[in-house]
Amino acid sequence: MNTSSNNEKLVLVTGGAGFIAVHCIIQLLNEGYRxxxxxxxxxREPQVRAMLQEGGVDAGARLTFIQADLSAGDHWEEAVKGCTYVLHVASPTPKLNFKHEDEMIVPAREGVLRVLRAARDAGVKRVVLTSAIGAVVYGHPNQTEPYDENSWTNTTTAPAYQKSKTLAEKAAWEFIEREGNGLELAAVNPTAVMGPVLGPAYSHSIDIIKNLLTGKMAGSPKINSCFVDVRDVADLHLRAMTNPVAAGERFIATAGESIWLIDVARILKENLGEAAAKVNVKQLPNTLLKVLAMKDPKIKSIVPLLGINMNTTSAKAIRMLGWSPRTTQEAILATADSLIRLNLL
Structure with a gap:
């Protein structure tokens, strides 16, 4: 990219303290954007600046902050003013002890619409929405073919968090179609996000590695997942932001084919030596987990996923945008190395 031509372009990143967002900010600043x-x-500004420095960037005056909350309408007009692009990364995180699923669904959907309305009214060129694999793979009969961007999660049977991601993304596409007035939209749907942690704020997927390294997991449930490095997720956001062919498209971000959690444990065990001493390479039986689920909401939330194939493909992003992700093993080991280095275990 020609960074000199980006100097005058301002990009809004929502949820600026988040794991994916901080990596997006690093890459935007490195590409010359404000x-x-x-x-x-x-x-939280000092914490974000500290994470950026850990990632090798001294943002200085090229990065500014504004207070805005997805659950409130104020400040969004000011937030998008003068922006060429918006990366809408912010999203409510999964709640385990919710009384009603609307506690996740309403803020996710309404937040997306607030950002899109403000972006449209301010003359923003394109919004890139950070959606999730949760909007793609849930609630289908178990299939052997990898899921692609044509697949949508079945919201009648999906868990609440995945349902919220699906309904928020669908609301975004409907908004663009009905009242976008020329505003462009692209969506990025990451699988489980791994990669270098830069501080205490990171994605909930990282807990898998943390719990394995600390011995908190007595073994691995039979859960299948794709993984992707956060640096590659950020790179895909920037490609989706600027490439003309990305407008109107969604892109799955995965490093490669899905693996089982026990494979993750083996990768750590085989590559980290003494640091992986507490990693338990054992398969937990489904029957045991179903019993434990009766008392533990966290375990209950994973029971529907036991034994289910969650394989997806990034062929579209690779073909259309020239995206070239790191391997699954690289993403997993980068996560572990950063947790160890920053004493976050």
């Missing part, structure tokens, strides 16, 4: 990031509280 960045404005939203935070629910401006008290």
């Amino acid at each position: 960045v404005r990031a939203t935070l629910r509280s401006l008290n």
Whole structure:
């Protein structure tokens, strides 16, 4: 990319303290863009700047912050003012102890619409929405073919968090179609996000590695997942932001084919030596987990996934955008190395 031509372009990144968002900010600044990031509280600015420095970037004045919350309408007009692009990365995180699924669905959907309305009214060229694999793979009969971008999660049977991601993305596409007035949209649907942690804020997927390394997991449930490095997720956001062919498209981000959690444990065990001493390479029986699920909401949330194939493909992003992700093993080991280095275990 020609970074000199980007100097005058301002990009809004929502949820600026998040794991994916911070990596997006690093790559935007490295490409010469100016960045404005939203935070629910401006008290988090020093933490974000510290994470950026850990990632090798001293943002200085090229990065500014604005307080804005997805659950409230104020400040969004100001947030998008003067922006060429918006990366809408912010999203409510999974809740385990919710009374009603709308606690996740309503903020996700309404937040997306707030950002899109403000972006349209401000003359933003394109919004890239961070959706999730949760909007693609849930609630289908078990299939052997990898899921691609034509697949949508079945919201009648999906868990609440995945349902919220699906309904939010669908609302975004409907908005663009009905009242976008020329605003362009692209969506990125990452699988389980791994990669270098830069501080105490990171994606919930990272807990898999943390729990394996600390011995908190007595073994691995029979769960299948694809993984992807956060640096490649950020790279895909930038490609989806600028490539003309990306408008109106969604892109799955996965490093490769799906693997089982026990394979993740083996990767750690075989590559980290003494640091992986507590990693338990044992398969937990489905029957045991179903019994434990009666008392533990966290375990209950994974029971529907036991033994289910979750394989997806990034062929579209590779073909259309020239995306070239790191391997699954690289993504997993980069996660572990950063957790160990930053004493976050």
